[in-house]
């Protein structure tokens with residue numbers, strides 16, 4: 001399909017609340033998801049949400065294969081998630097470093113729920129219901145935030161923990177959400 005331009009922080013469209021998808025398995029929805037996949041792959045991202053390409057719908061995709069560069073990063077299955085709902089399993093938060101395709105070249109330390117249940121649908125309208133933790137839970141929270149107009153820097157507790165990749169993590173090749 002096509003690699004789309006990713007909006008960058010400062011664009012007001014990234015701050016809007018996206019609206020639910022009303023019809024599944026449509027050519028328009030399939031085309032959007034193909035574009036999101038092409039864009040995520042081209043930019044070597046871990047996830048991307050429709051608002052990041054200027055489409056105000058509650059659609060996100062994510063997935064991380066096992067990567068020798070990140071032996072500690074647990075793989076996350078490739079997922080198309082439409083109209084998601086998140087429910088933390090408890091109040092336990094965990095700080096972790098995040099990057100974002102809309103905030104290129106930077107990293108910030110962000111608190112996220114450690115364990116959660118998420119529900120939603122794939123592009124065909126098939127229900128998804130998973131209970132996850134750790135990095136998978138973090139990626140889902142990051143992508144779902146995009147659907148509510150929230151970018152990760154808005155969640156950093158201490159802005160001293162926000163900076164440029166090459167300064168914070170010299171010599172490392174990092175992936176963005």
Ligand code: NI
Pocket residue numbers: 099100101102142146177
């Ligand atoms: Ni992001």
